[in-house]
Amino acid sequence: MSMTLASAYRKRKCHTQITLAVTSFNFSTWLPQLTPEQLEALTLAATTHALSHGLLYLPPSPSNTQPPIPTTAIHAPLSLVPAPFPRAQFHAARELQSVYNVLYARVAMDTKFLDIVMGAEEGVGKADEFTGMLWRGWKKIREQGVLAQPLHLGLFRSDYLLHAAEDRLALKQVEFNTISSSFDPLSERAAAMHRNILASTSYFSASPHLTADNFPENNTTSGLTEGLSEAHEAYNVRDARILFVVQPNERNVFDQQWLELKQEDRHQIHVVRQTLADLAVSGTSEGGHRCIYGKAHLRQFLLSCRHGFNSHGQRYAFPRDR
Template identity: 65%
Template sequence: MSSPSWPPTLTPEQISALTTLATTYALSHGLLYLPPGAPQPPAPTSAIHAPLSLLPSPFPRALFDHAHKIASIYNVLYARIAMDWAFLDDVMGAERGAGQVDAFVGELWRGWKSIRDDYPQPLHLGLFRSDYLLHTSDGDGGAPPSLKQVEFNTISSSFGALSERAAALHRYLLAATSSYFGASPGVLKPDNFPPNETTRGLAEGLATAHAAYGNPDASILFVVQPGERNVFDQRWLEYELLERHHIRVLRQTLSDLSASASLSPTTHALLLHPSHPPSPPTEISVVYFRAGYTPSDFPHPATYTARLLLERSRAIKCPSLPLQLAGAKKVQQVLTLPGVLERFLQPPHPGKTYRDDELADLRAGWMGMWALDDDGGVDRARKEADGLVLKPQREGGGNNVYRSSIPGFLDALPREEHKAWIAMELIRPPDGAGNYLVRAGGNGNGNGNGDGDGGGGAVKADVVSELGVFGWALFGAGVGEEEEAGGVKEATAGWLLRTKGRESDEGGVAAGFSVLDSVVLVD
C-alpha cells in the first residue's frame, strides 16, 4: 500500500469542523442508531448517529477489485453447500457433526431434518457478506499485504444500507472541505472513492425472490430482534423495496410470529394474521431473517416452533435452515481440507464449474484452520496459541477466544465440546493506519486526542479495517440452466468497511467494537 501515513495531519480546528459536518450529515441522511439503554415505545422518539470515521481508510485497489472478482464464486459455492444435505449432515448434523455438542446448532439441524423430506419450497435466497482483512506475513521482506478471509456470513448480513450512507458521508466531506482541506491530495480525490449502491443491490436480491414466488400482492417479512437498535439499516431496505419494487414489508419478532403466523392447509402459504380482525391475513413471499442466529433470539420453546413453521411454509427463506447451517465456522474450516472445494466447484458437479486457478484464488485468501475434535488439534492449539483465535458456531460478535486466553479456555472446555470449536491462524493487519473515530456520547472533545469530557468528539486511534463484500443468490430447482439439479442466479451487491481500534480483537459494529467507514483506493 503506497499511501502516505494515515490519517493526514489536520489541525484541532479542522477536526472539530469535520466532526460537526459529519455528525450533522449522518443525522440528516439516516446514518442512525436508536440510542442505547432508552426505553423503546412502539414508535421511536429519538435517534443518534451511528459510530463513524471522519476519513475514509486507504485500501489497495487491486485487493478491493479482487474481493469483488471472487464474490460470484462464493455466491455459487455456498448455494451448492446448502443443497448438499449429505455434506451438511456430516459436518453440522446432530448425529455426526458439530450439532452433537452444540445445542443450538443441533436444535436447528433436527428441526430441518424433521421436515426436509416434504419441503414445500425448493427455492432458497441468500444475502451474503464475505469479510476480509489485510494480512502481512513474517519475513515477507516488505512485500505488499494480501487479502485474507475472516468469515462468510449467510444470515443477517447487516450494515449494507448504512455502509452506503457512510461512503456518501465521506464523499460529502471531500466536497464540503475542498478535498479535506487539501490534505493528502494524491489520495483524497474523487476518483479514489468507489461507488457504493449496496441498498439497491440487496433489495434486488429480495425483489428477485419475491418475483420468483409468483404472487405480486404478497409481502416480504423481516424477522427482527426485539429492541433492535440497528433498525435504520433495515428500514432503508424496506423503503427501497417499496419505492423501487412496489413490495410491502412487514416486521415481526419470532415471539410475535408464534401468535400471528399460520400456514394455509392447502397451499402451505405463510399467512400473517392482524392483531385486530376482521382484516384479512397477509401472504408472505420471502422471509428475511435479521434474527435467529443466536440462542438468545429463542427465549422460549414457542419461538423454535415459529422458526420451524416458517421453514415449513411455501415462502422463500433468506436464509433457509440449510443455508444458515452452511455459514457455520465448522463449514469454513472443512472447506480448507483437500478435495472439499472441488466437490462443489469442479466436475463431476453438474452445474457450472471453475478452473484450478479460480479455486486457487479462493484458497489463497484462507488462513490455516483445523478442528479441535481430536487430541492433536487441541495440542497444536495450545502450542500455537499466541498466533490463534478459537471460533465457535456463533454469529454476532464477541464469541471468540484469542491468544493467551486459549490455554486456560481449553483447560476448562469439556472434552465432548471440542467438536463445536475450530482453530484459525490470526490475520496480522499491517501497522501504521490510523483514523478519527466518532461515537455518539463517546470520549473526546474534538481535538483528536481522545482526552475530552464525553461530549462525543473525534478520537484519534491506531486502527484496523475490515472489508465486507455483499452478494446474493437465488437457488434451487427451477433456477437457471440447471433446473433439475438446482441452479444458481446470483450477483454482487456492494461493500462495507468497518474500522476498529487496533487493541480490539472483535470487530462488530452492533457489538460496540467498530465504526462504519468507507474505502479510499490506493495503488
Template identity: 60%
Template structure:
C-alpha cells in the same frame, strides 16, 4: 504493495472540529443512525415508539485500501455466491459437518436444534423450493512480515442477517460529502474523486429480495422481516424497507419470533399467512400471504428463549415462502464449514464438479483460476476435535492450538460478535473446555493487518460535543465486507410452465468496519467498531 500511506493526513485542530461537525450533521440528516441505548427504567422496547436517535459510530476519514485487492474481493464474491448456494443444496455434506448426529450440532445445542428442524422437514418429505442468500464476505489485509507483499484474507462468510449494508452506503456518501465540501483541506494526494469507489449496497441487497418476491409469483404477497425485539440498528433495516416500497411497490411486515408465534400460520398448501393484529394497524385487515422471509434475527441462542421460538422457526421453514436464509443455508455459514472447505479437494468438489449434482448451478462454471484465488484468500484453520492418523506425528487439534496459541483465534458456531477466544486467553480456555465440546470449535491463524495506520473515530452519538471532544485518534484495523446474493433451488419460473432449477446471483456493494488495533473483536452493533469507507490507493 507492502505498506499503506501514512494515515490519517495531517490537519489542524480547527479543521478536525469542522470536519466532525459536518460529518455528524450529515449523518443525522441522512439516516446514518442508531436508536439510543435503552433505559432499564423505561417502557420495554417492543412497545416504545422511537422518539430520538443518535448518529452511528463513524470515521472522519475513509481508510486506505489497495485498489487491486479491493477489486479482487469484489471479483471473488461472484464465486462465493455460487459456492454457498451449492453447499446449501448438499444435505450429505451439511449432515456430516453440522448435523446433530455426527457434526458440530452434536455438541453445540443451538446448531443442533436448527439441524433437527431441517432433518424433520426432510423426513416429512418437504423440500425447500427457492432459497435466497444475502451474503457478506469479510476480509482483512494481511502483512505477515516486512518483506511480504500485502494480501487479502477472509475473516468469515456470513449467510444470515448480513447487516450494515444500507448504513455502509450512507457512510460512503458522508465521506464523499466531506470531500466535496472541503477537499479534506488538500491534506492528501490520495483523497481525490476517482479514489472513492461507488457503493450501491441498498439497491443491491434489495435486488435479491425483489428477485425472490417476483419468483414467488403472488402479486399482493408481502416480504416478512423477522427482527429482534429492541433492535437499535433498526435504520439499517428501514432503508431496505423504504427502497422496496418506493422503488418496487413491495410492502413489508416486521415481526419478532414471539409475535410470529401468535400471528403466523400455514394454509393447506403451505402458504405462509400472517393474521391481522391490532399491534400493526397498517397491515391489511385480512390475512396477508408472505412471499419471502428475511431473517434479521434467529442467528443467536438468545433469539430462542423458549422451545416455542424454535417451533415458530420450524413453522416458517415449513412454509413454501422463500427463506433468506433457509436453515440449511444458515448452517452452511457455520465456522466448521468454513474450515472444512480448506481441506484438500473439498472446494474443488463444489466449484469444478459437473453433472446433475450441480444442476442448480447450470451456467456457473469455475476453473483453476477461481479456485486458486479463493484458496489464496484463506488462512490456516483446523478443528479442535481433529485427531491425527495413528501412524502420523501430526498433533491433535487441541494440542496444536495450545502450542500455537499466540498466533490463533478460536471460533465457535456463533454470529453477532463477542464470541471468540484470542491468543493468551486460549490455554486457560482449553484447560476448561470439556472434551466433547471441542468438536464445535475451530482454530484459525490470526491475520496480521498492516501497522502504522491511524484514524479519527467518532463513537455513536459522541461527535456533538464542543471542541471535537467526541473524536478519538487511534491505531486502526479496517475490515472490508463485500455483499452479494444468490437465488437458487427447484423453483417455479413465472415466465415458463412447470418447474425448473433456478440460479440467479447479484452484487450487493460493500462495507468497511474500522476498530482500534487494541480491540480483538469487530462488531459495530456490540460497540467494538465504527462504520467507515475506503479510499483506494495504488
C-alpha cells in the same frame, strides 16, 4: 501504489487469505495530520450529514428496551476519514464475491453434505447444542415433507482484513455472512458521507490520496432490493409480502428500514416486521406450505432473518398448523 478508500470491518480471526502485490504505502502513517479546528469542521460535516441522510441508530437505553414509537435517533458509529485500501485487493474482493456466492449456495443445497458436517448425529450439531437444535428442526421439516419452496434467495456479505507481512499484502477473509447480513444500506450512506465531506472541504488537502477517483461507488441498497424484487417476481404471487424477522428492541432499525422503504418505493412490495415472540402469536401456516401472518392472512413469500442466528435469544415453538 494505486489506492482506493473504503471502510474497514475488523475482527480478530482470519480463515482464508490471498497474497498480492508489494506495497510502498506506509499504513502506520495514516491518519492525515489535521488541526483541532479542521477536526471540528469535519466532525460537524459528518454528523450533520449522517443525521440528515439516515445514517442512524436508535439511542441506547438504560433498561435496554426501545419505545414502540421512536422519538429520537443518533448517528451511527462513523469515521471522519475513510480508511486506505489497495485498489487491487479491493477489486479482488469484489471478484471473489460472486465465486463465494455460488459456493455457499451450492453448499446450502447439498442436504447430504450438511447432514454429515452439521448434523446432530455425526456432525457439528453433536457437540454444539444450538447447531444441533437447528439441524433437528430442519430434519423434522424435511421428514414431514413441507419444504415446498424450491426457490431460494441469498443476501450475502463477506468480511476481510488487510494483512501486511514482509512487504506483501494479504487479503484475509474474516467471515462470510449468510444470515442477518446487515449494515449494507448504512455502509452506502457512510460512503456518500465521505464523498460529501471531500466535496465540501477537500479534507483540507491533508493527503494526496483523498481524491474523488479514490472514493469507490457504493450501491448496495439497490443491489439488495433488486435481488428481493427478482425473488418476488419468481414467486409469482403479486400480493405476497416480505417477512423480516427482527430482534426485539433493535437499535439498528434504520439500516433495515432503508431496504423496506426502497422495496416499497421502487417495486411496490411491502414488508412485515415481526420478532420471534410476535410470530409465536401471529404466525400460522397453510397446509405447511405458505406462511401467513395474523388475521389479515397476508401471504409471506420470503423470510429475511435478522434474529435467531445464535443461542442468546429465547426459543419459541411454532405449531405446524393453527
